[in-house]
Structures are given as C-alpha cells and as structure tokens.
Amino acid sequence: MSIPASVNTNMSVLIVDDEPGMRSFLIKAMSKKFAVVESASTIAEAEALRVQGHFDVMIVDIRLPDRSGIEWHEALDDTERQSDIIFMTGYADMDVAIKALRAGATDFIMKPFHLEQMMTAVERCIEKRLLKRENFMLKRELSHGQSSTIIGSSNAITEVKQVIERVAPANAVVLIEGESGTGKELVARQLHQLSGRTGPFVPVNCGAIAPELLASELFGHVAGSFTGAKTSREGLFNFASGGTIFLDEIGEMPMNMQTALLRVLEQRAIRPVGSEKEVSIDVRVVAATNRLLVDEVEQGNFRRDLYYRLNVLNILIPPLRARPEDVVELTYHFTLQISQELGIKPVLWSHEDLEVLKQHEWPGNIRELKNMIERCILLGKPPAEYWKKTTTTNLSDNYGYPMSWTLKEVEKQHVTQVVTAHDGNKSAAARDLGVSRKTLDRKYKEWFGQDVDDNSEVAE
Template structure:
C-alpha cells in the first residue's frame, strides 16, 4: 500500500461506499482515502456487521475482503443476490489464487484486486465502478426519454424565443439554481432539458412533478428512506436527488410543493446535502436544481402559500417562456416539427399542410400553448383530416375562436398583411414562404416589389 496521496478524478460526491475487512489498518487506510472523495464511507469487520449497516443505508459500492471471520466475502449472498438494491463490488484478497479470482467474478464482482496494492490501483478500480454506475443511470434516463419521445430541442425563432435561447446559453454552464416560469404547455421541461444538455454535467436529467406525488411520500421520493422508517418501507431506497448525482433534478410545478417540504428543500439548497427519511446521517450531493411553475410565485408568497426565503433562493436566475399566442410566427415552424415527429411515431405518411391550414393554426389563440398544438396535429394525423377541415366539421359551439382581420380592411390589405406574416414566420426565407403560400418565388418577389420598392410604398 502506498501512503502517497493520489490525484483524484473529479466525480459526483453523492456516492456511498462500504469497506468490509477484518484488518483495522486496511479499513482505516481506505476510509481515509475515500472520505476525501465521497459523501458517505462506512467500515465493517465482518459480513454480519456489514449486513447490519446495509440494512440501514444504501451503498453504491462495496469493497470486500474475501477472507473474513465467519462467512467469506463470496458467501455474502444478501448483497450479491439483491437485484433491487444492487451495489458494485470490488473483492480484495491476499492470496494469489486464480480459482478464487474466477469464483469472485462469477459471484458478481465488478473487479478483483490482489493485496498488497497501491492506492492509485484501488482508486482507478473505484473510478471505473462509479463511472459505470453513473453511465447506467444516464442510459436509463435516456432510454426513458426516447421511449416517451422527449427532446431537448427548442423550436421557434421569434424574438421572444430567441431571447430565451440566449439566456439559456449564458446560464447553462453555471451551477446556479434556475426558476422557469410560464403557462401550462409552454415547454418548461424542454427549457430545463436544454439547460442540462448545455451544462456539461455528466449525470442524468431527472424530472419530478411535485404536484403528482402524494405530499406524505414526497420527502421519501426526493431524499430516499431507510428500512422501517415508515409503514411499508421494507428496505432502503435511494431518493431522486441521489439518482441525479452529477446531473440535474427538475422540480416541475414547484408551487404545488407542501410548506413542510419547502422548508426541507430550502435546507438542501443551502447546505447541499440531504438526509434520507429515518437516517441520522447527512449525504453530500452534487446536483443542479432547476424548478418550474405555471403559477405566479410572487403572488403565492403574498398569499402565504409559498415560503418567501425559498422563493428568493430559487429566483436567482429566472427564465420566462412567452405563451404561444404572443408568438404566432412560431406556429408554422412548430407545426412542421410536430408533423414530422408524430408522423414517425404514428407510422403515417409525410403530410404537407395547405396554406389555409397554416393560416387557421396561426390565427388561433392556443390557450393550451404548444401542448395543445401538438395534440391538435396528432388528432388530425390520426383522423386524416387537415386542421381547417377538422375545425369546420366541429359543432359551432366547439369551434375555436380565432383572431381575424378588421372588417373594414380591403382585400389587398389582408393579402399584404398575411403574406408578410408568412415570410416573417420563415425568418425572411421567401422561397420557403412561397411554397407554403402556394405561389412561385417570382410571384412573391413581384408582390414585394409592388408593395415596398418605391419611396411612396405603392400598395397592391
């Protein structure tokens, strides 16, 4: 064993390790080295002592000597066979026996180290185990996102969305808490995902809807719990904050969080540590917090429904997403995006919407924002009806109220206003606008020349 400190690779600190060895010197040596790096490091001299600790706390990594008094490390079936609370295991032995090494690996060991060893050899093994564990977590979240069709791409080139993207790019690389505000359906989770994607953080993105979890279970879901801490807690369980180690936790609908939990969350934000329900130990965390709400939290504070100190702690950096009705120029781009995406998901042929369809979609107020637009496109694809036709077939009472042109406008004014709006929606790309309008680029150029080319702005 080398007593020289080895440079440690940066890694999320919210990792728990249990060292099992009957030699006090080895336990002390490894504990001292690993405590510099990880949040929780425990030691035990036997399998029985280790199992008592494991019953009270979850461990990400077990470092176990094979030769122990009583049962050997390879005989620790409670840990080796526990699929629900599976830990990575590094076995150690002072006996250079190939059969023992093979037996250890077959038993489920992640690595096998022969004593005596250099500290950097152990640290490299530990790093490999934790990196694999973090990668599994990230892959699990990515598979979930792919199965649900999640994306971190923000659609829209309106001035309002361009400003949102600019803010995201500026604050993403920091570790600051971010509060996202906006009406339901505006894409708050997409903004949070974009923040995570551009942050460079290695851990997963973990979304939590604070309004969908029963208040009495929220603390356990976020911070984890120990066996027997409450009725039904049969074993230890990692909380979502631990699961998000090294990454980002997204607390959606934060305004729905009970006041008691608000107090606990404030403590977590200030101390950067969590305490699982039923545990006496604090666990350090390396997690970025992004929160979102469709309520006006300032009003909730004034009404006594939200803690003022927590509001100030969350509102360090604020991103407000404008509703879709305030950026109609984004509707066309969003429509094309959802049509392509849903066409693949639903297995329907590629659809090109008509000028009338796109006009109807742009004129609608969209109280449900982008979520309502996506649902509308999905219904139209499933029913095989373009939006304009779908709305015409609805009973009059169910037809959407749309904003139109003033009744005293001349037809030439309506034409000019609509054509220029379509060109603006395509960021000035006249060729793309001409395709949507169903005219040639030459015709569009002629119209623009008639409207804008003279100093007197001769109108068509």
C-alpha cells in the same frame, strides 16, 4: 481499462489500511480519478467517516489494529447506505477470502498487487452503480418521450435561447416560469445539455406525486420507515447525482416539503425518510411553475425564503399567442414527428390551414397545438375545417372561440370541453391538459364556486 471521467464528481472512495505507505499509494492513485477520497487507519476511524457521509466504494484491509475488516458489520449490514467493499490482505488464506465474499464483499485482492488490478476492481464497482442508475433513468426517459429541441425563431423565443446559453454553465438554481404547455421542460433539458454536467437529467412533476410519497420519491427511504417500505431505496436526488433535477409544478409542493427542499438547497445534502443521517449531493436544481409564485407567497401558499432561494436565475417563457410567427415552424415539426411515429407520409397543409392556426389564441400553448395536429392527421381533417372564418372575423362558435372573448373565457371553455370529452373524468382531463388534478380542482372552484367531483355535471 480506465474509469470514465464522468465518475470524478459523482463517486467517492474510502481507503482503510493501517500501513501509511499503502494509504499514501492508494490515495495518490484514487485522487486522480475521484474528487472525494478519504482514508483511515482503523475501523473506528473509518466508521466515523462513514456516518458523516456516503462512500460508493470502500477499499478495506482485513487485518486492522482494532478489529478485522470482515467484522465491520456496521458497513456490511447497512442497507441504508450500501457501499461496494473491496477487501485486501497480505495473507494467502482461501478461507478468509471466502468468508469475506460471503460477508458481502464485492471483490477480494491479495497483497502485493499491481495498481491496474486495484483500479480494475474499482471500475467494476463503479460501472455496476452507474449501470443501475442509467437503467433507471432510461426507463424514465422512455416514459416521458421528450424532445430536447426548442422550436421557433421569433424574437421572443430567440431571447429565451440566448438566456439559456448565458445561464447554463452556472450551477446556480434556475426558476422557469410560463403558462402550461409552453415547453418549460424543454428549456430545462437545454439548460442541462449546455451546462457541461455529466450526470443525468431527472424530471419530476411535483403535482403528480401524492404528497405523502413525495419525500420518499425525492430523497429515498430506509427499510421499515413506513408501511410498505420493505427495502431501502435511493431517491431521485441520488439518481440525479452529477446532473440536474427538474422540479416541475413546484407551486404544487406541500408546505412541509417546501421546508425540506429549502434545507436541501442550503445544506447541499438530503436525508432519506426514516434516516437520521444526511447524504451529501452534487445536483443542480431547476424548478418550473405555471403560477405566479410572488402571488402564492403573498397568499401564504408558498414559502417566501424558498421563493428567493429558487429565483436566483429566472427564465420567462412567452405563451404561443405572443409569438404567432413560430406556429408554422412548430406545425411543420409536429407534422413530421407524428407522421413518422404513425409510419405515414407527412401531410402537406394548405396556406389556409396555416393561417387559421396562426390566428388561434392557443390557450393550451404548444401542447394544444401538438394535440390539434395529431387529431387532424388521425381524422384526416385539415385545421381549416375546424376553424372556419366568418364575415365578422370571429372564429366559428361551433369549432373555436370568438375573437372577442377574454383569455379567461377561452381557458374556461377549453378546459370544460376537455372534461366533457372525458365524460367528466377530471383526472383524465388533467393529464390531457398537462396540469395537475389539484390545479383543475382549483379552477373549477374559482369558476363555479364549489368543488366538482369526477363524472358530475356543471350547470353554466
């Protein structure tokens, strides 16, 4: 059995043995598979290394000069930094083996041993850790249900694809800017897929997580660090090890978390909530926002130093109204996708339907187009029935928005219609619109001059 190459940059090994020959033998073998391999000759030396960083696997001799490996309680009982421990000994004592396994060892190997035997034991530890992370990420991927294909052949979107190909191989931070619904997560996924990084893609909506829980979600926590933290838990930065973490709605991040994130970007290490120890990470950060962060900085809502740290590489996604030639291609894509999900034959749209779709301003961008196609398919009504042209070339006031309206007027009308459709439930409306509840509250305050609670009416 051979350890996958993807393990190289994601996992670390500590070898603890007082025999120089054994340490040299294992270091040489492990260094071919892992980027981080450390060694120590005593428990004291090993503990000093362990508290400085995290080791996924520790190979420990039982008989050591200062104390027995089985008595290394700091490592065996550490629920914050759990490591898989493989004990080894040159003394054939079954009672010792049983005691080691009861103490929390993952495996027990007798000396002398073949290298393949040790590598197999290490592989079992690694596979168990990777499986845990993969299962976690698979559940997140299924819940997101995201495609990874960027649809469109317009000059605007072609330029975006070219920028992605240029910056993907770099490990530098990328900031993606664009209106809600333009496909910022798809761009982030493309960056990850073309980066060559072997770890997972981990999307996080910073605006959808309660501020008081965001640190725990991102960095993890130790048992007892806050009410309800009965056990230690790894954060999303841990699960993104070797891969990419996508911080969507970065503009919604509270100021205290902005400070913590800046430190992570500068130190390349995270500190779990309730812990005094930092854990090194190998994660590429991609952030996205539908706000103008420059304006947020000037207004004091976003840290200037964090903005410059995030804006190393910038990708601006054009709104759908700036590339109407992509509407038809996107319509065909969503029609096929939704029809397959519903188990029905794909609908054939008329030329009139496609022309109506191309002329719409799409304030909700691609997300709004997809929702529109889905409604048309489910209700059996083609787009032309929703937006009928008048002799003045304006769209019907009953079904759409006059062409003379400004974008802000269209946005206000569309958002308030969605809120009304949800009987005033702004939380549900925010989910449909693809924005955070905080963003919706800010819009209402801007438009109506006061905060509006769920299920309340607004006089226009």
